[in-house]
Amino acid sequence: xxxxxxxxxxxxxxxxxxxxxxxxxxxxxxxxxxxxxxxxxxxxxxxxxxxxxxxxxxxxxxxxxxxxxxxxxxxxxxxxxxxxxxxxxxxxxxxxxxxxxxxxxxxxxxxxxxxxxxxxxxxxxxxxxxxxxxxxxxxxxxxxxxxxxxxxxxxxxxxxxxxxxxxxxxxxxxxxxxxxxxxxxxxxxxxxxxxxxx
Amino acid sequence: xxxxxxxxxxxxxxxxxxxxxxxxxxxxxxxxxxxxxxxxxxxxxxxxxxxxxxxxxxxxxxxxxxxxxxxxxxxxxxxxxxxxxxxxxxxxxxxxxxxxxxxxxxxxxxxxxxxxxxxxxxxxxxxxxxxxxxxxxxxxxxxxxxxxxxxxxxxxxxxxxxxxxxxxxxxxxxxxxxxxxxxxxxxxxxxxxxxxxx
DNA sequence: CGCATTTTTGATACACGTCAATCTCCGTGG
DNA sequence: CCACGGAGATTGACGTGTATCAAAAATGCG
Numbered sequence: 001x002x003x004x005x006x007x008x009x010x011x012x013x014x015x016x017x018x019x020x021x022x023x024x025x026x027x028x029x030x031x032x033x034x035x036x037x038x039x040x041x042x043x044x045x046x047x048x049x050x051x052x053x054x055x056x057x058x059x060x061x062x063x064x065x066x067x068x069x070x071x072x073x074x075x076x077x078x079x080x081x082x083x084x085x086x087x088x089x090x091x092x093x094x095x096x097x098x099x100x101x102x103x104x105x106x107x108x109x110x111x112x113x114x115x116x117x118x119x120x121x122x123x124x125x126x127x128x129x130x131x132x133x134x135x136x137x138x139x140x141x142x143x144x145x146x147x148x149x150x151x152x153x154x155x156x157x158x159x160x161x162x163x164x165x166x167x168x169x170x171x172x173x174x175x176x177x178x179x180x181x182x183x184x185x186x187x188x189x190x191x192x193x194x195x196x197x198x
Numbered sequence: 199x200x201x202x203x204x205x206x207x208x209x210x211x212x213x214x215x216x217x218x219x220x221x222x223x224x225x226x227x228x229x230x231x232x233x234x235x236x237x238x239x240x241x242x243x244x245x246x247x248x249x250x251x252x253x254x255x256x257x258x259x260x261x262x263x264x265x266x267x268x269x270x271x272x273x274x275x276x277x278x279x280x281x282x283x284x285x286x287x288x289x290x291x292x293x294x295x296x297x298x299x300x301x302x303x304x305x306x307x308x309x310x311x312x313x314x315x316x317x318x319x320x321x322x323x324x325x326x327x328x329x330x331x332x333x334x335x336x337x338x339x340x341x342x343x344x345x346x347x348x349x350x351x352x353x354x355x356x357x358x359x360x361x362x363x364x365x366x367x368x369x370x371x372x373x374x375x376x377x378x379x380x381x382x383x384x385x386x387x388x389x390x391x392x393x394x395x396x
Numbered sequence: 397c398g399c400a401t402t403t404t405t406g407a408t409a410c411a412c413g414t415c416a417a418t419c420t421c422c423g424t425g426g
Numbered sequence: 427c428c429a430c431g432g433a434g435a436t437t438g439a440c441g442t443g444t445a446t447c448a449a450a451a452a453t454g455c456g
Contacts, residue, residue, distance in 0.1 A: 122317065158444075160402090360412060
């Protein structure tokens with residue numbers, strides 16, 4: 001529930017600053033007040049608060065998406081946000097002519113596109129959903145940092161055991177290679193080999 | 199692909215006018231150009247165009263939602279829109295100070311809320327998904343006009359037979375009553391009895 | 397090194413999918 | 427007014443993709 005101090009301990013003040021989060025770190029909680037943010041990199045998970053405190057997956061935000069903009073209307077966050085991969089957020093709206101037309105319009109269009117992506121991740125065969133998520137999260141070079149199996153399961157509405165079986169399968173089929181194998185130390189980092197994947 | 203004429207045959211001109219659609223009617227098609235719209239009433243289905251022409255369910259829009267705003271950025275629609283129940287749309291942005299801050303911001307927040315609703319309709323037990331959709335579509339008085347079984351199936355990622363069994367079950371449990379029984383003629387119109395429902 | 401957490405694997409169960417017949421509307425035309 | 431036809435809805439019997447449950451096996455970390 002606490003509000004993040006607007007004063008960063010490293011960089012001396014300047015109030016509206018970008019922030020970094022590590023996987024599983026809370027970004028903000030439903031009901032609290034705070035700023036709206038734009039996701040610069042990484043993957044953010046949004047959860048709706050159920051009656052009895054339990055959080056249920058509600059949405060996903062990736063680079064470019066705006067999160068928490070409802071605070072600007074209601075004063076409090078509707079969802080709880082947490083980091084699924086290392087990620088960086090900056091306060092929104094950015095600088096000067098920010099709230100102006102085109103920027104906001106682009107954000108609206110992006111939000112609708114993201115909603116369609118999410119819908120696709122929750123329908124069809126289990127392996128297609130997981131592959132769909134991996135593709136959504138992969139960068140141009142085919143590198144991905146995956147969320148934990150549990151988070152992938154929540155996003156795709158599958159079970160953790162099912163996710164594990166599918167990802168192991170992709171590894172065995174050489175579609176997904178752990179970066180660790182290539183000497184790079186990045187937990188849950190993989191390289192995706194499109195060639196094989198449909 | 200055709201563009202709807204901006205001149206309505208009934209009401210003499212005034213260019214930017216609201217439009218009515220009947221279930222299963224196409225509103226606009228992906229790739230075509232046209233205006234952005236706000237849904238005043240009814241339920242609109244958005245489909246992403248697959249490689250080979252087939253349409254796959256992408257999103258849902260209900261009263262208050264904006265659809266097709268991407269034309270204002272890209273010049274063409276990203277999705278294909280069609281009516282699932284009788285519905286009315288008006289051109290957007292509305293009138294004067296339209297594109298201004300708050301209205302757009304509210305639309306963005308609403309879009310994100312809708313995305314979360316959609317996600318909830320595609321996870322968990324089959325009967326909960328269907329009930330969730332019915333609740334989403336019901337008006338304050340517990341009246342609903344449901345889409346066809348096929349459309350409900352597409353939205354919830356279930357099969358038409360499963361939907362049929364679940365809805366018949368709700369009818370038998372007196373949670374959902376066909377309005378027809380009450381002498382009102384409205385195909386697929388029901389009244390929802392919250393009392394029994396969870 | 398040793399513990400807690402996450403991931404993997406196997407065996408079995410069940411919710412929903414699939415296939416195939418009806419059945420119910422409704423509009424159409426004789 | 428009724429036979430006809432087509433689209434949507436319902437129902438039953440059976441199959442299967444994931445969920446479940448239960449144990450190992452990895453992995454990360456102090």
